[in-house]
Amino acid sequence: MEWQVRAIRGATTVPDNSVEAIREAVTELLDELETRNQLHPEQIISTxxxxxxxxxxxxxxxxxxERQNWDNVPLLDVQQMHVEGSLERCIRFLVHVNFPAHKTEIHHPYLRGAKNLRPDWSLTPVRFS
Incomplete structure (x- = not known):
């Protein structure tokens, strides 16, 4: 089977700066990533x-x-550049994935208040030719 590297973007927001709120939002975001893209963590190159x-x-x-099968995924956290007036309490990701070459749709999950960042991508698949 032929494979291609694809990048998936996504984002969400949290109501407050607490472990519980961040855990809930990140879990929801990663659940969407895996489910809507039929993605297995073994396919993830890095996040x-x-x-x-x-x-x-x-x-x-x-x-x-802490997620099942994510223990071998290379992960990195960084602080988003601050721009005055930009969306607050926002978590974003960039995931590099090995997908079968025949896969032509990728879902970029933009949830909660982050839907406004990419309304063209929120829950709409992006098709590749």
């Missing part, structure tokens, strides 16, 4: 999480690492 400067209660990567 980078970014968080806005107002989130520091827990690392999103620590939450991801």
């Amino acid at each position: 980078t999480f970014s968080v806005t400067r107002d989130l520091d209660a827990i690392f999103p990567a620590a939450i991801a690492r």
Whole structure:
């Protein structure tokens, strides 16, 4: 089978800077990533999480690492560049994945308040030719 590397973007927001709120949002976001893309963690090459400067209660990567079969996925947390007036309490990810070459749809999950970042991608598949 022929494979291609694809990148998947996604984001969500949290109501407050707490371990519980961040855990719930990251879990929801990663569940959407896996389910809507029929993705198995073994296909993930690496994942980078970014968080806005107002989130520091827990690392999103620590939450991801607790997921089944994510223990061997290279994970990185970084702080999102601050731009005045930008979306607050936001968690984003960039996931690099090995997909079968024949897979032509990728779902980029933008949830909660982050739906406004990419309304064209929120729960709409992106098709490749």
